[in-house]
Amino acid sequence: MASSANGTETHEETPPQPAGIVERLARDDVDRKRFLKMAGSAGAASFGAFVLAACGSSSSSKSTTASTATSASSSAGGDIAILNYALTLEYLESEFYSKVIAAKLFSGKVGELLQSFGSQEDSHVVALKAAVSKLGGTPAENPKGKFPITSATQVAQLAYTVENLGAAAYLGQAAKIQSPEVLASALAIHSVEARHAATLATLVKKSVTPQGAFATPADMSSVLAAVKPFLS
């Protein structure tokens, strides 16, 4: 209660946040090194947000969305850039899965799973485009990818790599997002990428949690470097 004697209390200020402490605590060195190694060879990521609002699953978010778009144009600029980055990665994931499915390398349950992942990536593309537009930005172009599709084994390995990169990319942007609505949507996509990554890990007989208890984020430049070979 300490009620408001002097008007502006520290309520919204939330004072004690020693920078980086939690982050340090949350990540041990071994896990981190292992991840960095992996990210170097693989990479991948994405980032989303807003999707919930954009998809209309939260009917109550309309007003907040509008105010976000109009009142915070500077922070919206950062969010738009992040969303477009995520959109670019989702375009690539989406195209990758459609090529994989067209190649008919998988049947049965695995084939069904990959198909569902592909359509989920498609839904991310749609949602992210809508989110960018809603914030007043211009959605990034489809970058058009090129993917080596040779065998089921090779494709499964590549999918595993791509999904892990995607999860790390979203994670790398989460703390940079300004809008709570965008953040909520990015989180909703992030954990789906993680589910994809874990599923593919079982397919290629790898650990579902290759980084241990704490997933490591990947920053934009390392992710973009990692996807470069897949851009045509």
Place this chain on the structure above:
Amino acid sequence: MTTQEIANPELAATEVHGITRSSFILRGALAAGALYGTASVAPFVSQAFAETGGGDVEILNFALTLEYLEADFYNVKGRQVGLSGEARKYARVFGAEEAAHVSALSAAIKQLGGKPVAKPTFVFPATDEKSFLALASVLENTGVGAYNGAGPSLKSKEVLASAGSIVQIEARHAAAIDLLIGKSPTPNEGFDKPLSKAEVLAAAGPLIKK
């Protein structure tokens, strides 16, 4: 501010203790596997939590309670039930990871000047591998929704980043368990559903004895 619709913050653990009585009522829902249809039971618990102040420490303490629960589930119940094969392997690995989350969250709460909640006593309605894995699926998926729901309410970017690195692991656990029991690893399709505190409590509350 404008986040309450999406966020569902202030998941204070102290309040978890307060619902013990409701837990009784809710246990039936749990057994029925109706955990995600929580709309009907949520009202039982929601009033009790209506006025939490929120704040990162409270959110972290709520997360800590869930992680205590998951760690105990794998590390204690998992041993009692008698698991084999992949289930046994997952329980061992995931249990260690949940324990690491407990340590990290406790330390983070202290660093923020808060006091980590004590570990509650849990009761898990699992008697064999099948019921154990079914409950594991519920717990992991609830964990994902809880973190995703609380994320936008976190004030500290550092705390948010850490919560993100944990929720990704919960999602991986959830997918692995779901695959193992023949369920979809993406039960919410392309977008995981953020859970409100009432929804989380409806799922986890019945497992908290005191």
